[in-house]
Amino acid sequence: MRVALSMLRDASEVLGPLLSGGHSTVAGRLVGAFRNIGRRKIADDILASMQAAGYDVRESDPFEAPSPLPLLSKEISPSVNWLRILWESMREPVIKHFPPSPGSVKNIEGYVKQIEEIYVTDAYHSLSIEGYRVSPGLIDRVRQGSWNPDVNDSDKAHKDALAARGYWQAFQAVKQSIQKILAGECAGGVADDDHSRWYRELFAPSVEAGLCKPSDLAGYRNGSVFIRRSKHVPLSHAAVRDAMPAFFDLLRNERDAAVRVVLGHFIFVYIHPYMDGNGRIGRFLMNAMLAGGGYSWTVIPVEKRADYLSALEAASVDGDIVPFAKFIASCVNAKVQPVAGK
Template sequence: MDPAPNRPKGNPTLAAALKTLKRLQEKHHGVVEASDLRNDGQRALLLDTGFLKPVMKGWYICSSPSEGDGDSTAWYASFWAFVSGYLGKRFGKRYCLNPEASLMLHTGNTTVPRQVTCVTVDGGTSKVDLPFDTSLLVYPDGKRVPAARVEVRGLQVWPVAEALCLAGPSFFVNNPREAEIALATIRHASELLPTLLAGDKMVTAAGRLAAAFEFVKRPDESAHIQKAFAKFRIKLKLVNPFELAEPTISPSKERSPYVLRLRSMWAGWRQDVIDVFPPAPGLQNRTADYLAQVDERYVADAYNSLSIEGYRVTDALIERVARGDWNPDGDPAHDKTRDALAARGYYQAFQAVKESIAKVLAKDNAGAVARRDHHDWHAELFGPSATAGIVEASQLAGYRRGPIFIRNSMHTPLPSDAILDALEALWELIEAESEACVRAVLGHHLFVFIHPYYDGNGRLGRFLMNTLLASGGYPWTVIRMSRRDAYMQALEAASVKGRIGPLAQFIAQEMAEWAPTREGKSDKA
């Protein structure tokens, strides 16, 4: 007699298919072509269970069984890997992205584009329609495929210097942040001259770039370009291609595109925040009252984490499928335990944040406090789950060491090797900022933009926001679940469209809902 008749039976067929998929995802970064998965039965099973999702005829991406048909997360997470895999299979290395797309990759742009343009050595012109209104435009022009290509994210692209010379004036208007970052990565104008002096058609580009260097406060580089052309009796007409009032990146020796991007965002956005926020109330020596109001806020639920780890087939998952204790619809008992542990972790983290706020109210620099204490918040947030074995203890030791993706967002968080430099830059910006509202709004957004941890980035970002709000005497502000969609749209507008105004307005509106009354208590308490 079977001693455990109700025990679920294993699924060796699915386990075998997952082993094949795991091998392919490691080799092709989650992108699968039909010829790579020759076993029709395994392919059908993986599609049926949701571990594979079709992109176009003969092409698939790894997915999660929990994703619905309208969920774009797997596609946005796999976008560049798919473009790389598709172009590599079709053209080998006989192609190059156009100069504008090349610059977007070089400058660490984190947004999935609507269309990517690729130039090939041979072949015909075609437009490849892809999921969620994205596409790939391919056309042949051997003269526009440089001999000296470089590889970024597995794609053949123009080097930065050549791409800047060839990018049209519209690039500086439509993508000013990327244009500034690209210029900042050029150490000396001599990097541009081999391309600029290659033909008469580059004279206009030379004048454009000389003017651009003037605009970003690098007159020596502008003069170098002008002198190079003057030797050939050519006087350049300088036309500034930027439509910005002021540059957002100061001249420096920094070359990380991600650090440069954060600095540009901060400088370009801070006035937008100041314009929509009320003046800071100030601390006014009321530490006890302020901390009492913080305690009142605990009864409000914090947001669930808005981030998910990029879906991967793991050995542990394969073993669970083989044993029969994996449920594609989830495990209610497991979910209940997980939720209880998360609630305990949130309570512990809240107490740790309150201690940090007490330091801020004692006039410690809020950015320095957050720099020192944010690891403690994260450890408390996931400590109970780690103790129970639901979260790996190693995840409490530091920042993530792999990719992560935000559900249904066209923004891809920074690569793991950029996290330390980016966070260092963020803490420096927060510490140096004079306006509390700017510290709070931009600190919150850019922390989530970086997404330094595997999980909990949203909750930690809001803890950071409230710690920084406290530095100006603003009240602890809860982002209400009823306004989740508006919150997500505001974050997306900042990350993808470069507009911080909607998020600043949203936080100011939510803060007004939690402002203390004359009696000292919030209407929402």
């Protein structure tokens, strides 16, 4: 059984059936088994995802003793080498066209306060880029807790409100991740550990409202995904499970903050690991990397959506990262006006 478990690369390979069937007992045994063979992250992701869907999971180790030897995973996808080549080929153009790191943040409390103050503006633009019809008033109502699907049927059925609530929850999780980064933890390592939580928080309200299935919280996609009006075809779902650990290794080992910012965002959406939410999480990831480099939280304005997508397309299809590096740099250097309205 240990050998079979060692062949799995990511929790999403087993979470779908566990969540769909509500198999909390089996989940508990799998959590213990994965922890036994040294796959802590898979164990933690199974546990957190089941709990996020409302299941009570009791961890238990089905083995009598720890694994006597480290178990090797199956051979990796060729996509991993392509990803490494892509990263290396894009590093220097990014460094050339992106402002250098301002250095580590000295006033952590002040930095976090600025993040909190920009929330409504950030949520409005990020959600609007994805096509949600949200207003600053709705976003603020969600933040203040006056959005209540338990007593208000219109709130429960309103997908835009659910998206806003999910964004609020994910934003809080990202803020906690950034606080760890500002305290000195490796930005790439924190993102690796925490991005699955960002995803779960983003869609948890829709699951609770019954608009999404619990299995939608399973994590990385188990099928193909296509991007509207784009020539880019994301990696196959099988390749995703090899590509994501390789991506986070690159992010963790990258010494240049500018490269972490630009390629962190780009490569994430290039892989497109989830069925939905890739853009929002990609921008969260970008801002986590910005914090690690001492840059300010940056909003990509919905008014520049066409330029944003065009730059991503040039990088994804033509391999030209320069337009995207320049675009993100322009957003970092710009000051987006706070949104107002009801």
